[in-house]
Amino acid sequence: MFLLQVQNPINEEELIHKADSAKAAFQQFTEMLAADPGTALQNLGRQAIQFGLKVLAAIVIYIIGAWLIKRIKKGLQRLFERKQTDRAMASFISSFVSIALTIILIIVTIGTLGVNTTSLAALLAAGGMAIGMALSGTLQNFAGGLMIMAFKPFKAGDYIEALGYAGTVTEVTIVGTHLTTFDNRKVILPNGALSGGNVVNYSYYPLRRIDITVGVEYGTDAAACKQKLTEIVLEDPRFLSASTPGAKDPIIAIQKLDSSSVNFLIRAWVRTEDYWGAWFDLNERVYTELPQAGINFPFPQVDVHVRS
Helix, strand or coil: CHHHHHHHHHHHHHHHHHHHHHHHHHHHHHHHHHHCHHHHHHHHHHHHHHHHHHHHHHHHHHHHHHHHHHHHHHHHHHHHHHHCCCHHHHHHHHHHHHHHHHHHHHHHHHHHCCCCHHHHHHHHHHHHHHHHHHCHHHHHHHHHHHHHHHHCCCCCCCEEEECCEEEEEEEECCCEEEEECCCCCEEEEEHHHHHHCCEEECCCCCEEEEEEEEEECCCCCHHHHHHHHHHHHHCCCCCCCCCCCCCCCCEEEEEEECCCCEEEEEEEEEEHHHHHHHHHHHHHHHHHHHHHCCCCCCCCCCCCCCCC
């Protein structure tokens, strides 16, 4: 309904005029063909050659334009690499420039064929409103991409969690952000929802804190357990001390007296790139070395009292 309301008042008279002109030209050609076939065919051949030259010129322009666009993209990539521009911003700008130049190339190519580009621009403007309404989600994603580029909540190479997915950011296009998950899946998140939703960036700060809860059985010597856990943490050079800016000394303390266990809390700071390796190794050493020191892990237990 929207397209009919836009097109009919503007183009109806013009379409009738063009149809009448085409009909009159066809009648004139048939009359000339009947009166003087040679001249008519000669004029037809001349017009066909002119149109063929226009088509050839349009093809050449399109080929050269496509080659130039490809060269411009490669030049932008080299410039971004030399300036060490963030990969997310580089991919966003490259895709935007490529699409804009391609649209301009298509308009120039059509204009070479003799089509009135002013009318084409008016048609694109009228149709753009309807397309914009139909593709409102795409425009929202484009605006979201601009917001991401402006405020930079993350960059390429960061590990983030958003919209129910977690992975490493590989690139940001004009409509979506590409993630690679730990199990090597590619996830594309729409920029509109991403810019307006909650984003957890695990790589934003250079340091992270590891929190691990270790449950031991009741009756365990608390001082001996705390000393052993402290030794395990201090023997790993990846765990930092207060001498590192932004970090604090490791903390080992009783966190909770649970129903079946005494829970010790380990808090230690590491560099962000060492987080997962230190986390896995700490769990393994706790599981291996505590029993060797005579400190056992509990099993769920229930005391049952039988009354006669």
